[in-house]
Amino acid sequence: MSTNTASTTVISATPGDAGPHGEASGPRRASWAGVVSLGLGIFTLVASEFLPASLLSPIAADLGLTEGAAGQLVTATSIIGIIGGPLVVSALPRVDRRWVMVGLTALAVISNVLVAVAPVFGLMLASRLLLGLAISGFWAMSLAVTSQLVPADRLGRAMTVVNTGLTLATIAAVPAGAILGELIGWRTVFLGAAAVGVIALAVQVLTLPSVPPTGSPSFRTLVRTAARPVVALGVVSIVLIAGGHFAGFTYLRPAFEEIGGVTPATLALLLAAFGVASFVGNLAAGPLADRALHVLVIGAPSAIGAATILYALWGSDPVVSVIAVVVWGAGFGAIPTMVQTWMARVAPDRLESAGGLVVAAFQTAITIGAAVGGVLVDSVGVQAALLGGGVTAVIGGVVLASAKAR
Structure with missing residues (x-):
C-alpha cells in the first residue's frame, strides 16, 4: 500500500498503547505539555550546536587557534551525530524514555559548562562530542516518545511542536550568540546556554510522564x-x-x-x-x-x-x-x-x-x-x-x- 494508506495501520495500533515490548498497555491521556518540553529541549540542544558559528573569532583568539581550527567545534557535533542517534536507541533498550530524554538534556548542560570553563581546545572539543551525542540521541528518540504522548492522528501536529524548537534555534542561535558574545564574552554565552538547558531539564521533569520503550529496541x-x-x-x-x-x-x-x-x-x-x-x-x-x-x-x-x-x-x-x-x-x-x-x-x-x-x-x-x-x-x-x-x-x-x- 502507499504511504498515504499506511496511516490506517498507525491509527489502528495507537503508539500510546505500546508497552516495553510492543504489547498493549491501555490508552493514555495526551500530554501536550510533555510535547512542548521536548520542543524546548530540541531548542536548547540545537542552539548550543550552532553557537560556535557566531563566536569563532573570540574563541580562536582566546585559545590561540585559527578560525578554521575553532570551526571543528561545529564539525565534531555533526560527525558524532551520524552514529549517536542509533547508538543511544540501541544501548538503552529498557530504560524509561522519560529519563533518557532528561539525561540527554543534562548531558548538553554539562557540555556547555565544560566548554565555558575549558582551558584548552582538546577539552572543549571533547565536550562538544558529548553535545553531539545528546543532540542526535534526543532527536532520534523524540519521534517514539512523542508518539506515546498524543493520539496517532495528531502525531504530525505534535512533531511540528517539537520541530518548532529546531526552527527557532536555527534562526536565533547565530545572531543571538554574536550579539551576546560582544556584550558578555563567549564563555558567559555558553554558561547562559547551560542555564537555558537547566530550565528545559526542569520542564521535562515536571511534564514528561513515564514512557516505556517500544518494539524491543536493540x-x-x-x-x-x-x-x-x-x-x-x-x-x-x-x-x-x-x-x-x-x-x-x-x-x-x-x-x-x-x-x-x-x-x-x-x-x-x-x-x-x-x-x-x-x-x-x-x-x-x-x-x-x-x-x-x-x-x-x-x-x-x-x-x-x-x-x-x-x-x-x-x-x-x-x-x-x-x-x-x-x-x-x-x-x-x-x-x-x-x-x-x-x-x-x-x-x-x-x-x-x-x-x-x-x-x-x-x-x-x-x-x-x-x-x-x-x-x-x-x-x-x-x-x-x-x-x-x-x-x-x-x-x-x-x-x-x-x-x-x-
Whole structure:
C-alpha cells in the first residue's frame, strides 16, 4: 500500500498503547505539555550546536587557534551525530524514555559548562562530542516518545511542536550568540546556554510522564529495521533531500553575493526571510502531514528544488530572489516533520529504531551535501551547487513518494 494508506495501520495500533515490548498497555491521556518540553529541549540542544558559528573569532583568539581550527567545534557535533542517534536507541533498550530524554538534556548542560570553563581546545572539543551525542540521541528518540504522548492522528501536529524548537534555534542561535558574545564574552554565552538547558531539564521533569520503550529496541532491531526495503528507501530519500538542500544552503552567502550581488544589509534581510519562511513551513507541515502526507512528500522537496534552481538562474532579479528564498525556506522547514511522520507510518512498530535512522540520515546528508557542494563551488561555481542540490532534492522526493509499505 502507499504511504498515504499506511496511516490506517498507525491509527489502528495507537503508539500510546505500546508497552516495553510492543504489547498493549491501555490508552493514555495526551500530554501536550510533555510535547512542548521536548520542543524546548530540541531548542536548547540545537542552539548550543550552532553557537560556535557566531563566536569563532573570540574563541580562536582566546585559545590561540585559527578560525578554521575553532570551526571543528561545529564539525565534531555533526560527525558524532551520524552514529549517536542509533547508538543511544540501541544501548538503552529498557530504560524509561522519560529519563533518557532528561539525561540527554543534562548531558548538553554539562557540555556547555565544560566548554565555558575549558582551558584548552582538546577539552572543549571533547565536550562538544558529548553535545553531539545528546543532540542526535534526543532527536532520534523524540519521534517514539512523542508518539506515546498524543493520539496517532495528531502525531504530525505534535512533531511540528517539537520541530518548532529546531526552527527557532536555527534562526536565533547565530545572531543571538554574536550579539551576546560582544556584550558578555563567549564563555558567559555558553554558561547562559547551560542555564537555558537547566530550565528545559526542569520542564521535562515536571511534564514528561513515564514512557516505556517500544518494539524491543536493540542493535539487532536497528539492523532489521534498516533492512526493511521501504525503510531503507526512506533513508536514501532523506539523504538525497537533505543532502540536496545542504549542498546549496551551506554556500548561501556566496550565492547571495555572487548571483544576487547583495549588500551586507540585504544579506541579513534575505537570511531573516529564509528563517521566517522555515518557521511558517514547519507550522504548516503538521496539519498537512496528518491529513495529506502524500502531498507534503512531493511538495516540500519540490519547493526546495524549484527555489534553488530559480535562484541559480534568475537570482540577480531582486523580486525573484526574495520569492526563491521564501519558497526554499518554507520547503525545508516542512522536511523534519514530513520525514518523521512518514517513518512513523511505514514503521509504526519500530519507531525508536526508525528515529535513529532518520537522525543518522540527516547527519550523513549534512556531511555529504556540504562536501559535494564545496567541490562544485570550487570547480564549477556556486550556481552548480544550487542546481545540483535542487535536482537532487526533487529526486529524493520522487523516490520517497514511490516507496511502498507492505
